[in-house]
Amino acid sequence: MAWSWPGVDLATLDPTMVIVSREPGGRWYVTFAVDVDQPEPLPTTSREIGIDLGIKDFAVISGGDRIANPRHLERKARNLARYQRRMAREQRGSANRRKARTRVAVAHRKVRNARRDFPHKTSTTLIEQADTIVLEDLAVANMVKNRSLAKAISDAGWAEFRSRLEYKAARAGRHLIIIDRWYPSSKTCSTCGHLLPELDLGTRHWTCPACRTRHDRDVNAAKNILAAGRAVAGKNPGHACGADVRQQGSSLLRSAVKQETPAARRPA
Incomplete structure (x- = not known):
């Protein structure tokens, strides 16, 4: 069987570095590493964006755009559960059970591939659109301890989305700025800076009591995330409190002392 790969001379590959594997769903994979040239930095766009990640919408951009949450597992969970029930009914060691196990593995593979594909495409689009991207440092490991939200x-x-942004920003010459997870982006007015003492999760819109600006909760948070990134990057000092902001990509790391009212503080 003759192998070919665009731009790669497979005859030069070290056979000890080629890995052939088969997954439970029946697909075969050949894995090997090749050296490629460092890509050229992307052309500048003169655009900066802040991103507020969520569950209802996967991401809300400071300009007002929304990226829908594809909910990969939720859409495929019904089929997956049906295949698992069929497998449980089959006799152990039988051919029908092996077929049912393969269907379950294929269903899991589709969810896994969709989960990998979405952050790749979304991060690539954002990297192409903006020179500077600002994101919150979400404590995902702690958040999944909430049983009601863990699956979502x-x-x-x-x-995974953040890790894709990190290496693509460095490769493309973009700036990725990560702001502190406790920065009160949702309950700070992006117009005048007024900080609400409390804002429950069910409140999707609110009006600033100081300047009377009407806010969409997620768009307002994305605007504040961008402002915090700009503040510590020195582009708009004094406009927002930048807390423990880390800038990644082609620029040096930066940090700032967090400044917020005691009511807004949370334990680490």
């Missing part, structure tokens, strides 16, 4: 948070894939 895991399905959203925030951690």
Whole structure:
């Protein structure tokens, strides 16, 4: 059987570095590493964006755009549960059970591939659209301890999305800024800076009592996330409190002392 791969001379590959594997769903994979040239930095766009990650919408951009949450597991959970019930009914060791096990593995593979595909495409689009991207440092490991939200948070894939942004920003010459997870982005007015003492999760819109600006909760948070990133990057000092902001990509790391009222503080 002759192998070919665009741009790669397979005859030069070290056979000891080629891995052939088969997954439970029946697909075969050949894995090997090749050296490629460092890509050229992307052309500048003169655009900066802040991103507020969520569950209802996967992401809300500071300009007002929304990226829908694909809910991969939720959409395929019904089929997966049906295949698992069929497998449980089959006799152990039988051919029908092996077939049912393969169907379950294929269903899991589709969810896994969809989860990988979505953050890749979304992060690539955002990297192409903006020179600077600001994101919150979400404590995903702690958030999934909430049983009512654990499945939805895991399905959203925030951690994988962030890791994709990190290496793509460095490769493309973009700036990725991570702001502190406790920065009160949702309950701070992006117009005048007024900080609400409390804002429950069920409140999707609110009006600033100081300047009377009407806010969409998620868009307002994305605007504040961008402002915090700008503040510590020195582009708009004094406009927002930048707390423990880390800038990644082609620029040096930056940090700032967090400044917020005691009522807004939370334990680490």
